Amino acid sequence: MIDTHTHILAALDDGPQTWNQAIEMCYMAYEDGIRTIVATPHILPGIFVYPPQVILEKLAYLQTLLQEERLDITLLPGAELHADPDLLTKIQKQQVLSLNHTSYILLEFSFSRFPPRVEEYVGTFIHQGITPIIAHAERIKEVQAHPQKLSPLVRRGALVQVTSMSLTGGFGPAAQRCAALLLQHNLCHIIASDAHSLQRRPPLLTPGVDVAAQLIGETRARAMVTTIPQAVVRGERVKNLLPLPSILRQISSER
Numbered sequence: 001m002i003d004t005h006t007h008i009l010a011a012l013d014d015g016p017q018t019w020n021q022a023i024e025m026c027y028m029a030y031e032d033g034i035r036t037i038v039a040t041p042h043i044l045p046g047i048f049v050y051p052p053q054v055i056l057e058k059l060a061y062l063q064t065l066l067q068e069e070r071l072d073i074t075l076l077p078g079a080e081l082h083a084d085p086d087l088l089t090k091i092q093k094q095q096v097l098s099l100n101h102t103s104y105i106l107l108e109f110s111f112s113r114f115p116p117r118v119e120e121y122v123g124t125f126i127h128q129g130i131t132p133i134i135a136h137a138e139r140i141k142e143v144q145a146h147p148q149k150l151s152p153l154v155r156r157g158a159l160v161q162v163t164s165m166s167l168t169g170g171f172g173p174a175a176q177r178c179a180a181l182l183l184q185h186n187l188c189h190i191i192a193s194d195a196h197s198l199q200r201r202p203p204l205l206t207p208g209v210d211v212a213a214q215l216i217g218e219t220r221a222r223a224m225v226t227t228i229p230q231a232v233v234r235g236e237r238v239k240n241l242l243p244l245p246s247i248l249r250q251i252s253s254e255r
């Protein structure tokens with residue numbers, strides 16, 4: 001499996017604070033069946049600001065440590081980019097990292113609501129050939145209340161990542177229910193751990209994939225941690241099922 005969203009580099013953002021903790025997280029991921037980890041530290045202006053070179057150096061260092069441990073995990077570079085108005089310019093100037101240097105970015109919105117004109121915002125990336133993967137969409141309050149709001153973004157070409165622990169209920173019933181809805185309506189493409197530590201948010205995919213398999217079947221659930229993320233890190237096109245907007249509208253009006 002490939003984990004596309006993790007905070008695994010030590011002493012950087014709010015992930016592990018020591019390299020020992022980072023290595024232990026990699027062991028846990030390995031035990032779960034993960035063989036490729038994309039390191040995606042937060043990039044949030046004013047709070048988490050790291051030049052690509054810093055991330056790449058830390059990534060190379062952790063890879064060396066894993067080799068010394070003889071742990072067969074490949075680390076790939078990335079970042080979790082907070083949505084801000086200057087983000088496109090920063091990407092074009094290579095001031096921030098995409099996922100494994102491809103045209104895919106991991107894009108984080110605020111947990112409360114989408115910015116105004118979010119369709120237009122997502123569209124500006126798509127027009128430039130950049131595909132946003134919307135991080136943990138099921139944890140955004142506005143998506144929980146109106147899951148159909150993701151539909152036009154996906155139709156424009158954005159992908160959606162759901163966090164494994166949301167599917168198992170670790171972020172509460174609203175996130176769990178929303179995660180299930182997104183899966184059932186073709187509004188989720190990738191399941192990732194968003195790992196921060198061994199305990200609080202562990203680097204595990206299997207528990208979430210098991211829940212997903214009950215909702216959408218084993219084959220599609222597995223693709224969200226294998227073939228789809230593989231296409232992403234290789235910079236290949238992800239073939240998308242169209243979202244099912246009519247059903248989502250129905251669900252929304254039932255409330």
Ligand SMILES: [Fe+2]
Binds near residue numbers: 005006007080194
């Ligand atoms: Fe994250």
